Structure formats: structure tokens, C-alpha cells
Amino acid sequence: MNILVFVESAEGKIKKNSLEAVAFAHTMGGSVTALALGNVESAELESLGKYGAKKVLHAADAKLNQGLIQAYATVIAKAFQDENSDVLVLADSSLGTPVGARVAAKLGASLASNVVELPDTAAGFKVKRSIYTGKAFAQVELTKPKKVIGIKKNAAEVKEVGSNVSVTPYQVSLSDADFSTKITSSEKATGDVLLPEANIVVSGGRGMKGPEHWSGIEELAKTLGAATGCSKPVSDMGWRPHHEHVGQTGVKVAPQLYIAIGISGAIQHLAGVNSSKCIVVINKDADAPFFKAADYGIVGDAFDILPKLNEAIKAAK
Amino acid sequence: MKILVCISHVPDTTSKINFIDNNTKFDTNGVQFIIGPYDDYALARAVELKENSGATITVINVGLVDTEPTIRKALAIGADDAIRVNAEPTDSFFVATQIAEQAKAGGYDLILMGRESIDYNSGAVHGIVGELLGIPSISPVMKLDIEGSTAKLAREIEGGKEYLEVNLPFVAGCQEPIAEWKIPNMRGIMSARTKPLKVVEPSTVDSGVKLQKFELPPAKGSVKMIAADNVQELVNLLKNEAKVL
Ligand SMILES: Cc1cc2nc3c(=O)[nH]c(=O)nc-3n(C[C@H](O)[C@H](O)[C@H](O)COP(=O)(O)OP(=O)(O)OC[C@H]3O[C@@H](n4cnc5c(N)ncnc54)[C@H](O)[C@@H]3O)c2cc1C
Ligand SMILES: Cc1cc2nc3c(=O)[nH]c(=O)nc-3n(C[C@H](O)[C@H](O)[C@H](O)COP(=O)(O)OP(=O)(O)OC[C@H]3O[C@@H](n4cnc5c(N)ncnc54)[C@H](O)[C@@H]3O)c2cc1C
Numbered sequence: 085m086n087i088l089v090f091v092e093s094a095e096g097k098i099k100k101n102s103l104e105a106v107a108f109a110h111t112m113g114g115s116v117t118a119l120a121l122g123n124v125e126s127a128e129l130e131s132l133g134k135y136g137a138k139k140v141l142h143a144a145d146a147k148l149n150q151g152l153i154q155a156y157a158t159v160i161a162k163a164f165q166d167e168n169s170d171v172l173v174l175a176d177s178s179l180g181t182p183v184g185a186r187v188a189a190k191l192g193a194s195l196a197s198n199v200v201e202l203p204d205t206a207a208g209f210k211v212k213r214s215i216y217t218g219k220a221f222a223q224v225e226l227t228k229p230k231k232v233i234g235i236k237k238n239a240a241e242v243k244e245v246g247s248n249v250s251v252t253p254y255q256v257s258l259s260d261a262d263f264s265t266k267i268t269s270s271e272k273a274t275g276d277v278l279l280p281e282a283n284i285v286v287s288g289g290r291g292m293k294g295p296e297h298w299s300g301i302e303e304l305a306k307t308l309g310a311a312t313g314c315s316k317p318v319s320d321m322g323w324r325p326h327h328e329h330v331g332q333t334g335v336k337v338a339p340q341l342y343i344a345i346g347i348s349g350a351i352q353h354l355a356g357v358n359s360s361k362c363i364v365v366i367n368k369d370a371d372a373p374f375f376k377a378a379d380y381g382i383v384g385d386a387f388d389i390l391p392k393l394n395e396a397i398k399a400a401k
Numbered sequence: 402m403k404i405l406v407c408i409s410h411v412p413d414t415t416s417k418i419n420f421i422d423n424n425t426k427f428d429t430n431g432v433q434f435i436i437g438p439y440d441d442y443a444l445a446r447a448v449e450l451k452e453n454s455g456a457t458i459t460v461i462n463v464g465l466v467d468t469e470p471t472i473r474k475a476l477a478i479g480a481d482d483a484i485r486v487n488a489e490p491t492d493s494f495f496v497a498t499q500i501a502e503q504a505k506a507g508g509y510d511l512i513l514m515g516r517e518s519i520d521y522n523s524g525a526v527h528g529i530v531g532e533l534l535g536i537p538s539i540s541p542v543m544k545l546d547i548e549g550s551t552a553k554l555a556r557e558i559e560g561g562k563e564y565l566e567v568n569l570p571f572v573a574g575c576q577e578p579i580a581e582w583k584i585p586n587m588r589g590i591m592s593a594r595t596k597p598l599k600v601v602e603p604s605t606v607d608s609g610v611k612l613q614k615f616e617l618p619p620a621k622g623s624v625k626m627i628a629a630d631n632v633q634e635l636v637n638l639l640k641n642e643a644k645v646l
Contacts, residue, residue, distance in 0.1 A: 178541060185538075352415070
């Protein structure tokens with residue numbers, strides 16, 4: 085089986101979820117080729133060999149420095165054909181998922197996103213994917229000879245299994261139509277831990293009473309090296325930026341640890357956190373529904389508990 | 402401007418998810434169906450564009466007759482007419498093919514839909530429709546303004562956003578805060594009853610995804626409660642029991 089992996093990068097570095105995609109492909113077995121686009125540091129590219137890539141292709145065209153859905157789909161579909169690939173693996177993300185859909189349409193491939201486990205290839209090619217926003221799973225069979233699968237965070241463990249490989253430059257002729265969408269500028273939250281990729285998330289709800297009280301959440305997040313999140317009303321009211329909003333209609337997180345403070349635990353919020361390994365809930369109402377979804381809970385006033393918890397964690401480090 | 406808005410008919414976000422027939426069928430018993438929340442944002446933005454600069458809005462759904470109340474709701478919110486492709490939506494490619502065909506026939510300037518459905522969460526239909534029509538597809542879109550034949554958009558990226566420009570026509574998968582959800586008013590509900598809803602038969606598609614079975618996640622163990630004056634205990638448990646610190 086020939087597997088092509090699309091690896092995403094940001095500021096020259098390979099994204100962690102793409103390393104998971106390489107690890108996933110490696111564990112599937114077969115021959116893994118990683119494809120990176122635009123500006124990526126060569127040391128980063130070579131290191132993909134460590135995580136299981138046999139071959140690394142780099143389409144370094146400067147026009148690909150920005151993540152353009154159409155242009156990326158063209159390059160990836162072409163590489164899929166040139167490499168005689170059977171399966172494309174990519175990490176589900178704001179770029180990977182829409183790109184994967186276009187690639188699948190170009191190739192006439194079977195498509196599954198939100199895949200949570202290695203495919204079962206004993207008879208046919210079956211994958212388990214998350215559906216109903218994490219409330220259930222579906223086992224689906226991908227019946228076309230070519231397949232595109234998007235994997236959900238934590239679907240594979242990143243491990244060193246090999247050593248550096250050399251990088252093969254890869255060129256594709258692109259048309260104007262591939263660049264009909266222009267990115268004029270971008271805004272990034274710099275320095276912070278990115279919410280979708282974070283291992284720990286500290287999240288606040290309406291119980292925090294106002295944006296002026298977020299320093300407690302931010303300090304705890306800093307101590308833990310965590311990302312900050314919030315409930316939907318909190319971002320709707322402009323207390324926190326929209327990209328921190330967790331839940332059904334916001335970011336779906338899958339951290340090791342999710343700490344929810346002053347969030348009631350509405351089903352739509354839970355839909356965004358139910359893939360977390362461990363959930364801690366701090367709420368002054370013992371009947372808050374979030375406790376039913378939690379591993380650990382404290383009934384109490386957030387303003388009391390936050391500084392104490394922060395100190396206790398600092399001391400434990 | 403002609404806008405096509407694609408709406409899915411999905412279980413209400415508070416629904417309990419259960420399966421029947423040996424875990425091969427979704428249990429609709431007691432489940433309320435709604436317009437997908439992301440699709441609802443797309444529709445709301447379309448209605449705003451219509452109010453601001455004039456447009457006609459067609460909504461399309463791929464579904465069996467039981468989706469018609471959901472379609473009528475979209476008409477009540479402000480769409481002018483509707484198309485229902487009479488078929489069970491079996492996978493993203495099937496749905497996208499039906500939409501692309503109707504889009505081709507209708508000649509729309511703008512195709513809006515949600516970033517993803519809330520039943521299968523594929524996030525794929527916009528990309529496939531774009532590819533099938535040979536036009537750009539952009540998702541997840543959190544801001545959309547039209548100036549003449551150009552659109553200015555903001556797309557959400559991990560931890561930030563990206564601003565884009567693109568010429569019409571194109572496909573956008575929408576999410577908040579592109580617009581505020583709209584609640585139909587009495588006049589809308591009355592007029593929706595008589596707005597045209599065309600039913601068309603699907604074209605055949607060689608689908609590449611076959612459902613085997615559904616599965617529910619394992620039940621969560623019960624919560625361990627810790628006294629508010631004993632945060633040290635929580636830290637110990639996180640460190641030694643859960644091993645997440
Ligand atoms: C279609 C749809 C989609 C939605 N999508 C999302 C989504 O993606 N994400 C999301 O979050 N919501 C979503 N919602 C909204 C959701 O239903 C809830 O309204 C929302 O999650 C509630 O936010 P909250 O928990 O912050 O506020 P509340 O429900 O008001 O809860 C505040 C909590 O804080 C506690 N509290 C108050 N004071 C203190 C204190 N001093 N110390 C400790 N605790 C305190 C209270 O006991 C309470 O439990 C959606 C709703 C719909 C209809
Ligand atoms: C009985 C049954 C069996 C099914 N079996 C399968 C299966 O085997 N494999 C599988 O993958 N799926 C299956 N589905 C799921 C279903 O077909 C999905 O609704 C479909 O795949 C589209 O969801 P998506 O997640 O691909 O959409 P996404 O790509 O996540 O949706 C993006 C946007 O497309 C629009 N959209 C989505 N669906 C429709 C629609 N029906 N009409 C109009 N616009 C729409 C919405 O605006 C949505 O926000 C089944 C559904 C039913 C009812």
C-alpha cells in the first residue's frame with residue numbers, strides 16, 4: 085500500500101497534528117511518502133523520516149506559502165497520481181479538511197474525515213469515524229480503489245521509528261484558476277498555545293461574570309502551559325475572542341486535561357469536549373450538568389478556588 | 402444576485418443519540434429535527450445580503466419528504482423558493498453531486514452552506530461542490546461581504562483568521578459570527594406556506610462510502626468530588642491517578 089501524507093506547516097515548522105498523520109500512516113503499514121508545501125525548514129522536512137516517512141516531497145513554490153484550498157488540492161492530487169498512491173492521509177484542520185474534500189473529488193476517491201482509529205483492512209477497508217459531534221461513531225467501508233482519510237487529533241501517537249530522510253523537490257505546474265482566491269492578510273494569536281492542538285485547556289463560562297475576571301484563568305493556563313477556551317455566550321458577548329469558543333458550533337478540543345470553570349455543561353458545550361481524556365469541573369452549583377461528564381469536580385466559587393489551584397499546581401511542579 | 406443556500410435536516414443539538422436495528426439505523430424516536438446550525442448561519446447571512454443589496458435566495462436540501470418542515474422553516478426565515486432533491490442523503494459525495502447539478506442548472510452567483518453538518522460532521526460538501534463546478538470553495542468562513550462581483554471574506558484558521566478576496570461565483574462553508582441566527586416571524590411563516598418548493602429526482606451516484614454500523618462511546622465513569630478547601634487533593638489526583646499533569 086502506498087500512502088501519501090499531506091503535512092501542514094506554520095512559520096516553517098511542521099504542525100503536530102501532521103506528525104500524528106505521518107505516525108498514523110506508518111502504523112497502517114506500507115510505504116509512506118510525506119508531502120509538504122510552501123516554506124518549510126529543511127531540518128523539519130528531513131525529520132519526517134523519524135516519524136515514519138520513507139520519502140519526503142517538498143513543493144517549495146513561494147506561491148504555496150499561503151494555505152490556499154484550491155492550489156493545495158491540485159498539488160496533492162497530482163502527487164497522489166505521480167506516486168501511485170492508494171491512500172491519502174491528512175490531519176483534520178481548518179485547511180486539511182476542506183482540501184481533502186477537493187482532492188477526493190478530483191481523484192474520484194472514497195472520503196472519510198474525523199477518523200479515530202487505524203483502518204481495518206482484514207476484509208475491505210473500514211474506518212471508524214466520529215459522528216454526531218463526538219456523540220457516536222460510525223464504522224464505514226471505503227469502497228473505491230483510492231481513498232482519502234482525515235484523522236482526528238489523538239488518532240495516532242507520535243513516536244520516533246526511523247531516522248532523517250533526504251528531501252525530494254517536487255514541482256507541479258499550477259494554473260491561474262488555482263490562485264483565484266487571494267489571501268490579503270492574516271491575524272494570529274501569537275505566543276499562546278493554540279486551542280485545537282493544546283494538551284491542556286482551561287476554559288471559562290458565564291460564571292466568570294465578566295472579561296475583567298479572566299486573569300485567573302490566564303494565570304492558571306500559564307502555569308499549566310495550557311490554552312484558554314470559553315463557552316459560546318462568553319464569546320458571543322465579546323468577553324473572549326471567537327476562536328476560543330469551544331463546543332458544537334465552535335472548536336472541538338481533545339486535550340489530555342480540560343478544566344471547565346463556571347460553565348454549566350450544556351449538551352452543545354459538551355459536544356466540543358467529549359474527546360478529552362480527563363475533565364475537571366469547577367462550579368458553584370452542585371447540580372450543574374457538567375459534573376455528570378466530569379472525572380473530577382469541585383463545588384465552589386471559582387474566584388476562591390482559581391488562585392488556590394494555581395498555587396498548588398505551581399508547588400507541585 | 403442569485404444565492405443558493407444548502408441546508409441539512411439534522412437532529413436538534415440537544416438530542417440523545419441512539420441507534421436501532423442492530424446499530425445500523427439512527428433512532429429518530431422523540432428527536433426534533435432542525436436546520437443545521439452552521440447552515441442556519443449561512444441562511445442568515447444570505448438574508449442579510451438580500452436585505453442590504455437585493456438578492457433572491459433558493460434553498461436546497463437533499464432529503465426525503467420528512468425534511469419539508471425544515472425547508473419551510475428556511476422559507477419562513479427569508480428564502481424565496483426551495484428545491485428538494487428526493488433522496489436519502491447517503492454520503493458527502495452523493496449530496497454534493499445533487500447540489501452541484503441543481504447549481505449548474507440554476508446559475509447561482511453564490512453558494513452558501515454550513516462548514517459541516519452536525520450529523521456526520523464531514524466538512525466536505527462545500528469542497529466537493531466547488532470541485533465539481535470548477536469554482537473556488539472556502540471554509541470555514543466567519544465573515545462575508547460582497548462588493549460588486551468580488552467578495553471579501555474572513556476564514557478561521559487555528560488560533561486566528563485569514564482575510565481573503567475572491568470573485569463570484571464561489572462556494573462558502575459558513576460558521577459564526579458571519580451573521581446572527583434569524584427567528585422566523587409570523588408573516589414569514591404565513592408566506593412560507595405558499596412559496597414554491599420544487600421536488601426533483603436525484604441522479605445516480607457511484608457512492609464510495611458504505612455504512613457498516615454505528616457505535617456509542619463507552620459510558621463515562623462517575624465523577625470524583627473533591628472538597629472546595631482541598632485543591633491539593635485535586636492536584637494529587639491529576640498527577641498520580643489521571644496522570645495528566
Ligand atoms: C444550536 C446551538 C449551538 C450551541 N453551541 C454552543 C457551543 O458550541 N458552545 C457552548 O459553550 N455553548 C453552545 N450553545 C449554548 C449552550 O446551550 C449554553 O447556553 C452555553 O453553553 C452556556 O454557557 P455557560 O455554561 O458559560 O453559561 P451558563 O449556562 O449560564 O452557566 C454558568 C455556570 O456558571 C456557574 N457559576 C456562576 N457563578 C459561579 C462562580 N462564582 N463560581 C463557579 N461557578 C459559577 C453557574 O452555576 C452555571 O452553571 C449552543 C446553543 C445552541 C442552541
Ligand atoms: C439513512 C442514512 C444513512 C446514511 N449513511 C451514510 C453513510 O453510509 N456514509 C456517510 O458518510 N454518511 C451517511 N449518512 C449521512 C448523511 O448522508 C450526511 O448527511 C451526508 O453525508 C452529508 O453530511 P456531511 O457530513 O457529509 O456534510 P458536510 O460536508 O459536513 O456538510 C457541509 C454542509 O453541506 C450542506 N449539506 C449537508 N447535507 C446536506 C443535505 N442533505 N442537503 C443539503 N445540504 C446539505 C449543509 O449546509 C452542511 O453544513 C447517512 C444518512 C442517513 C439519513
